[in-house]
Structure formats: structure tokens, C-alpha cells
Amino acid sequence: MKRVTLEEVARVAGVSRATASRVVNGASSVDESLRHAVQRAISSTGYLPNIAARSLVTRRADAIGLLLPDERRMDGDPHLASVVSGVTRVVRPLGVHLVLMMTGPGTREQAMSDLRCGRLDGVILVHTDPADPVPGQLIEAGLPVVLAGRPLEPMPITYVDVNQTAGAALAACRLKSLQCNRIATITGPQDTPAGQDRLAGFLAEVPDAVVVHGDFTRQSGVAAMEHLIRRCPDVDGVFVASDLMANGAIPVLHRSGRKVPDDVAVVGFDDSSAALTSEPELTTVRQPITDMAAEMARQLLRQITEPRSPAVSVVFEPSLVVRDSG
Amino acid sequence: MKRVTLEEVARVAGVSRATASRVVNGASSVDESLRHAVQRAISSTGYLPNIAARSLVTRRADAIGLLLPDERRMDGDPHLASVVSGVTRVVRPLGVHLVLMMTGPGTREQAMSDLRCGRLDGVILVHTDPADPVPGQLIEAGLPVVLAGRPLEPMPITYVDVNQTAGAALAACRLKSLQCNRIATITGPQDTPAGQDRLAGFLAEVPDAVVVHGDFTRQSGVAAMEHLIRRCPDVDGVFVASDLMANGAIPVLHRSGRKVPDDVAVVGFDDSSAALTSEPELTTVRQPITDMAAEMARQLLRQITEPRSPAVSVVFEPSLVVRDSG
DNA sequence: CTGAAAGCGCTTACAG
DNA sequence: CTGAAAGCGCTTACAG
Numbered sequence: 173m174k175r176v177t178l179e180e181v182a183r184v185a186g187v188s189r190a191t192a193s194r195v196v197n198g199a200s201s202v203d204e205s206l207r208h209a210v211q212r213a214i215s216s217t218g219y220l221p222n223i224a225a226r227s228l229v230t231r232r233a234d235a236i237g238l239l240l241p242d243e244r245r246m247d248g249d250p251h252l253a254s255v256v257s258g259v260t261r262v263v264r265p266l267g268v269h270l271v272l273m274m275t276g277p278g279t280r281e282q283a284m285s286d287l288r289c290g291r292l293d294g295v296i297l298v299h300t301d302p303a304d305p306v307p308g309q310l311i312e313a314g315l316p317v318v319l320a321g322r323p324l325e326p327m328p329i330t331y332v333d334v335n336q337t338a339g340a341a342l343a344a345c346r347l348k349s350l351q352c353n354r355i356a357t358i359t360g361p362q363d364t365p366a367g368q369d370r371l372a373g374f375l376a377e378v379p380d381a382v383v384v385h386g387d388f389t390r391q392s393g394v395a396a397m398e399h400l401i402r403r404c405p406d407v408d409g410v411f412v413a414s415d416l417m418a419n420g421a422i423p424v425l426h427r428s429g430r431k432v433p434d435d436v437a438v439v440g441f442d443d444s445s446a447a448l449t450s451e452p453e454l455t456t457v458r459q460p461i462t463d464m465a466a467e468m469a470r471q472l473l474r475q476i477t478e479p480r481s482p483a484v485s486v487v488f489e490p491s492l493v494v495r496d497s498g
Numbered sequence: 499m500k501r502v503t504l505e506e507v508a509r510v511a512g513v514s515r516a517t518a519s520r521v522v523n524g525a526s527s528v529d530e531s532l533r534h535a536v537q538r539a540i541s542s543t544g545y546l547p548n549i550a551a552r553s554l555v556t557r558r559a560d561a562i563g564l565l566l567p568d569e570r571r572m573d574g575d576p577h578l579a580s581v582v583s584g585v586t587r588v589v590r591p592l593g594v595h596l597v598l599m600m601t602g603p604g605t606r607e608q609a610m611s612d613l614r615c616g617r618l619d620g621v622i623l624v625h626t627d628p629a630d631p632v633p634g635q636l637i638e639a640g641l642p643v644v645l646a647g648r649p650l651e652p653m654p655i656t657y658v659d660v661n662q663t664a665g666a667a668l669a670a671c672r673l674k675s676l677q678c679n680r681i682a683t684i685t686g687p688q689d690t691p692a693g694q695d696r697l698a699g700f701l702a703e704v705p706d707a708v709v710v711h712g713d714f715t716r717q718s719g720v721a722a723m724e725h726l727i728r729r730c731p732d733v734d735g736v737f738v739a740s741d742l743m744a745n746g747a748i749p750v751l752h753r754s755g756r757k758v759p760d761d762v763a764v765v766g767f768d769d770s771s772a773a774l775t776s777e778p779e780l781t782t783v784r785q786p787i788t789d790m791a792a793e794m795a796r797q798l799l800r801q802i803t804e805p806r807s808p809a810v811s812v813v814f815e816p817s818l819v820v821r822d823s824g
Numbered sequence: 825c826t827g828a829a830a831g832c833g834c835t836t837a838c839a840g
Numbered sequence: 841c842t843g844a845a846a847g848c849g850c851t852t853a854c855a856g
Contacts, residue, residue, distance in 0.1 A: 175616075177833060188843045193835060201841060220615035224553035225833035228848045233550070235597070242583070252578055257568070260600045264608065269617075271561070271595045274579075274586045282590065289546035290501075291595075390774065416775075423777045448716065449742075449775040451749045503849060514827045519851060527825060551849035554832045826856085833848105840842085 176219045185213035196221060227290070235269035236472055237283055237295040242275045251444060251461045255298065255320070258465025266473070268293075280306045287315045294472045296320065311483075316475035318468045322365045322485070330475065330483045332468045334459035336366055339490035340373030342457050343411040343439040346492055348378070350437045352409025356382035358396040358421060360413040370413045370441060382407065386417045390446075393417030397424040409437045409498065415446040415456055422450055422497065437498030452496035459490050502545045511539035522547055553616070561595035562798055563609055563621040568601045577770060577787045581624065581646070584791025588799070594619075606632045613641050620798045622646065637809075642801035644794050648691045648811070656801065656809045658794045660785040662692055665816035666699030668783050669737040669765040672818055674704070676763050678735025682708035684722040684747060686739040696739045696767060708733065712743050716772075719743030723750040734762055735824065741766040741773045741782055748776055748823065763824030778822035785816050 294316030360367030386392035443458035620642030645657035686693030738744035769784035
């Protein structure tokens with residue numbers, strides 16, 4: 173398994189290394205006959221360009237990072253596969269590698285170094301802690317970065333999000349059209365944009381809704397529902413701000429003798445796998461995760477190609493998926 | 499943001515580039531005072547080695563690939579986050595990147611090229627199609643690769659697996675100790691090692707078990723259970739070969755008026771997130787996914803460092819997690 | 825233990 | 841359009 177180099181291709185094709193390089197990189201103007209000769213040489217030798225050598229001169233790694241929260245927190249977000257899938261879709265045809273980094277001790281600093289030393293061209297940040305200083309440092313350093321989801325504090329950074337407010341409104345309207353009279357919501361954590369927006373969007377439609385707080389975890393869903401039925405026994409419609417919480421909440425309803433959706437209608441948010449593993453299956457607000465991830469990749473790529481291009485935010489519209497729970 | 503090179507570090511420290519390089523790479527024997535001078539120069543300049551340049555000469559990418567089935571099939575495997583977490587744990591301290599590749603058109607060829615052109619030092623193959631020729635090609639080419647799970651056909655390849663047979667036996671014993679008389683199993687696909695072994699392990703303990711086939715998907719779990727209660731109405735204990743199938747199967751039992759575990763005990767396999775989102779929560783066979791993934795990474799790293807080292811298989815013992823379903 | 829020098833494989837001004 | 845040449849930033853025999 174000898175390494176074939178450009179040098180060799182050039183010799184076989186009877187051209188200079190420069191010309192060979194040009195056809196490898198699809199440069200515009202190379203004589204047709206030479207181009208063919210080089211192409212033949214490439215396939216006859218089985219040539220593959222050495223990426224390290226190329227990187228060294230182009231100063232591009234052709235790799236981007238996906239920074240994820242750690243395993244524990246990932247559990248609250250069943251979207252990983254969809255995110256990877258969406259990013260992959262846009263990035264692979266370009267030969268760009270997707271490197272995964274799960275948050276652990278020193279991960280973010282690691283990512284910063286990788287960026288600075290040119291090992292990564294940019295990063296996508298998922299579920300970053302609102303207090304995390306990394307996004308700020310990144311944009312300050314002018315490094316390509318995009319956020320999954322709106323940052324807590326306004327900052328000049330590119331992000332992709334779903335219209336959380338509109339999604340919550342969709343849930344509210346569903347509950348109202350079901351003739352629910354006593355409507356409640358189990359919220360997400362109020363120190364995150366998603367948690368805040370879903371509550372605000374819901375209250376805008378149902379100002380007198382009973383509000384019980386959760387934190388997006390399944391466990392918090394059961395606790396919140398237990399609290400809710402104690403506090404408001406005649407509740408007949410509830411918007412649970414994440415499918416995972418809804419998945420925890422529904423059995424509580426059952427155990428209390430209430431049927432879903434007959435006695436209490438339940439609408440979730442996310443359309444994650446938890447929506448399908450619930451019984452009954454969840455009516456929920458869908459975010460187009462894969463498309464959103466693809467867009468994040470596109471935005472990142474643009475920033476890489478055009479440094480210092482202006483920050484933008486791209487917001488996708490959610491949709492209601494009606495199933496059996498409400 | 500000027501790039502600091504080794505050259506510069508050397509000049510600041512008043513040594514040659516070679517010496518600077520040696521301390522950067524922790525080479526054994528460099529004079530204490532020179533070492534210190536270089537270290538000072540490194541931190542004062544904020545030096546970070548250019549990985550591409552290093553790669554070019556060391557011929558190592560310091561990156562490994564994780565080849566996954568596509569999103570659809572991932573759905574049947576809720577372990578992605580755990581796998582990534584386990585691999586990351588061993589790979590990050592070494593500065594090795596984890597690049598994710600989801601199967602799509604041309605992915606496997608892509609991975610082969612990346613390996614050949616030195617962009618990846620090795621790959622971990624997850625859930626490869628039994629008919630996939632890639633693993634074979636890889637080992638034939640002498641490229642570092644490890645499989646998640648035993649290959650269907652015996653081949654000289656390193657893999658890490660859980661003892662599927664023993665796991666199924668654990669489930670069988672649980673059902674027997676619960677005094678179940680009419681025992682059944684819903685199997686995984688019989689063209690996969692996991693599907694085969696879980697059935698064989700179970701039958702070894704309960705030879706007269708009723709067997710209904712599934713394919714590890716949730717949907718197949720509901721179909722199989724519907725079939726089962728029709729065919730064997732007095733069933734009182736069932737081993738479902740994946741949590742996801744069990745998650746689909748339990749509501750079928752409920753709808754038929756049977757209580758779990760009082761009328762029918764259910765034991766799953768995987769201890770995946772579906773075990774917790776089931777109602778009641780699933781008693782199941784746990785595989786230590788994160789540890790297994792870490793071991794895959796270690797094995798791969800060893801192959802990279804010691805080419806042509808012999809193929810080994812590492813088998814982890816499963817354990818029974820008793821919860822509410824059986 | 826240390827340094828001068830060669831070389832890893834590519835791209836890209838620069839001439840022609 | 842094409843080629844000779846320089847250079848990307850590092851590591852590593854090879855002498856000393």
C-alpha cells in the first residue's frame with residue numbers, strides 16, 4: 173500500500189505538479205487533453221490527495237466541530253441523531269468532517285484551541301449553558317460559530333431556532349379548540365430561552381392558565397403533574413413544554429384515575445421519540461430538527477468562507493402533530 | 499491574531515526548532531533549563547502546534563471515525579449519546595478527534611478513502627449491515643477497525659460485544675423465578691447476531707417458550723404482541739428482546755385487559771431510554787454501553803499504534819435491572 | 825543533549 | 841494555459 177503522491181500522478185500524466193494539482197482541484201482553465209491525461213493518471217494510480225499537506229497550505233481543516241452538552245444533559249434532548257443527520261447532509265458532499273465533542277472537563281477550551289490552531293474551521297454549539305463564556309469568546313475572536321437556539325442575552329451571533337412562541341400558541345389553540353375549560357401548562361426551565369418563550373407564547377393565548385414549573389426532564393414532568401392535579405383537580409387540558417416531561421406526566425394522570433385525552437387533553441412539544449413511546453401517543457408541536465441542523469451547517473460554512481460576515485438568525489416555523497393525547 | 503510558529507518559540511527561547519519541537523512533544527532528554535526556557539516561550543507566545551504540519555510528517559491524523567447507520571436505523575438504537583460519550587472519554591485526553599459519519603449514499607467509500615489518504619487513523623463500525631462488504635475490505639487492507647458487536651460471519655476482526663446469550667438467560671431466570679408458567683419471547687431479527695443470540699440464550703433456559711418474531715423496532719413489538727396474545731392467550735411471562743419493542747408491546751397487553759406485571763410479566767433488553775418511558779418501567783437486561791464504547795476506542799487506538807496486532811474480541815457481562823414490569 | 829538540514833505532499837503567486 | 845520554485849509548519853534521522 174504505497175502512498176501515491178501528486179508528483180507521481182504528474183509524472184504519469186506527463187505534466188507538472190502544478191497542472192496536476194489544478195485538475196485535482198477543478199481549476200477553471202486547464203487544456204482539455206491535459207485534463208484528461210491527468211484524470212487517467214489519477215484513476216490508474218488510485219491517487220488520493222493528502223489532506224494534511226493540503227491543509228498546511230490552504231489553512232483550512234475542512235472540519236467543523238459539534239459541541240454537545242454531556243451525556244446526562246443529552247438525555248433531555250433526544251435529537252442528537254437528527255442533528256447529526258442534518259449537519260452531515262450538507263457537510264459531507266463538501267468533504268468536510270464533522271467532529272463531535274461532548275462537554276467534559278476542558279472540552280470547551282479544547283475546542284477553542286482546535287479552532288485557533290486551525291484544526292477546526294468552525295463550531296456549532298448545542299444547548300450551551302446560558303452562563304457559558306465560550307460563545308462570547310468565540311465571536312470576539314472572530315471565529316466562525318453558530319448556536320442552536322437563541323442565546324439568552326442578545327448578542328451578535330448567528331443562531332438557528334424554531335419559533336418557540338408560535339409553537340406554544342399552536343398548542344394553546346389546540347387545547348382551546350378541544351373545548352378545554354381549565355387549562356394549565358407545565359413549563360421548561362425559566363432560565364433558558366426555550367423555557368421562557370414556550371411559557372410566554374402559551375400565556376399570550378391562555379392568560380388565565382395555571383402554571384406549574386418543570387425543567388424539561390421526565391422526572392420533573394411527574395412531579396409537576398402531581399403538583400398540578402393537587403392544586404387544580406378539575407384541569408382538563410395541559411400543555412407540557414417538552415415531550416419528555418409529558419411522558420412522565422401522563423402516567424400520573426392515569427394513576428389518578430383520569431383518562432387521556434377524554435378527561436384531560438395533553439399536548440407536548442418537540443415531537444421527539446418520547447412522543448411515540450407515550451401511551452397514548454402524544455399530540456405535540458414539531459420542530460424540523462434535521463432541517464434546522466442543515467441550516468446551521470450552511471450558516472457555519474458561509475461564515476468560514478466569508479469571515480466577518482454579519483450575524484443572522486434563522487427561525488423555523490413549528491407545526492402541530494395531532495395524535496391521540498389531545 | 500497572528501499564527502505563532504515553532505520557529506518563533508525557538509527564537510524566543512533561544513534554542514533550535516528541533517529542541518523546541520522536542521519539548522512540545524515531551525521528548526525524553528532535553529536539558530532542564532532549556533526545557534524551561536521553551537515552556538516559558540510557549541506560554542508567553544501562546545503557541546499552538548499546527549496539526550496539519552505535524553500530520554504531514556508523522557503520518558497520523560489523530561482522528562478516528564465512528565460509522566453509524568442512518569437516522570432511521572439509529573432510531574432503533576437509542577445508545578448514540580452513550581457511545582459517543584464512552585469513546586470521547588478515552589480519546590480526548592489523547593487529543594484524538596472523533597469524526598462522525600452517518601451512513602448515506604457513498605459514506606462507506608468515503609470512510610475508506612479517508613482511511614487510505616490518512617485523514618482518519620481508524621474507524622469504529624456500529625450496526626453494520628451483515629451483508630456490508632466494508633469491514634472485510636478494511637481488515638483486508640490492514641486498516642485499523644473495530645466492530646460494535648460480533649460479526650455475523652466469523653472473521654478475524656476485533657469487536658466488542660455484550661454476552662447476549664447470558665443476558666437472555668438472565669431474563670429467562672427472572673421470569674422463572676416469578677413463577678411464570680406460560681412463557682414466550684418476542685425476538686429480534688434473526689439475521690443479526692444479537693437477534694440470534696438473545697433467542698438462543700433464552701431457549702436454552704426455557705426450551706418450550708412460545709416464539710414470536712420481531713425486528714427490534716417499536717412497531718414490530720406491537721404487532722408481535724398482538725399476534726402472541728391471539729395465539730397464546732394464557733401467556734403470563736414474556737421476554738421481549740429489546741426495550742423499544744417492549745415499549746410497543748406493553749400497551750397492547752393493557753388494551754387487552756391484562757395488567758403488567760400482575761397478569762403478564764415483561765422483561766426487556768438494553769436498558770435504553772425506552773425502559774424508563776414505558777409504563778410500568780421496564781425490568782430489563784443492561785449492557786454497559788459506555789464502557790463498551792470506551793473499550794472499542796482503546797482497541798482501535800492499540801491497532802493504530804501497533805499495526806497488524808492480532809484481532810481480539812472483548813465481551814462484557816450484562817446485568818439484570820429489576821424495575822416494575824416483571 | 826543539541827542543531828543544521830532534509831523532507832513530509834501539497835498549493836499558489838510569478839513568469840512566460 | 842503551463843511550469844519552476846517557493847513555502848506552508850512541523851519532525852526526525854544524522855552528525856557532533
